Amino acid sequence: MNSRQSHIIIRPIINEKTVGLTALNQYTFEVAKDANKTEIAQALKQILSELYPKNKSKIVSVNTAPIRARHRRSKRHGRFPSDSKKAIVTIEGEPLELFSA
Secondary structure (H helix, E strand, O other), X not given: OOHHHHOOEEEEOOOHHHHHHHHHOEEEEEXXXXXXXXXXXXXXXXXXXXHOOOOOOEEEEEEEEEEOOOOEEEOOEEEOOOOEEEEEEEEEXXXXXXXXX
16 A cells, blocks of 8 residues: 555544445545545555455445534634545445444
């Protein structure tokens, strides 16, 4: 895995909505803002082959959406966290054990 691919997938996003999507074999990840769909698919394919060598899952589609930062207040001070990007990846085959409850 090259240096660029190791920084594309930042973390999985796990909340009520994304756990519901796992039933449809859709998984949500926070990704680098400048990553495109092809780079995301290649990086995820590399990660899945390392984590699950026997799993023959295939990436069907990658959908991306920007996440706009919201203003956060703490007493008198406010801050803006940085913007980010999420990718919803549809996988065909066996479900991933990383997200199973």
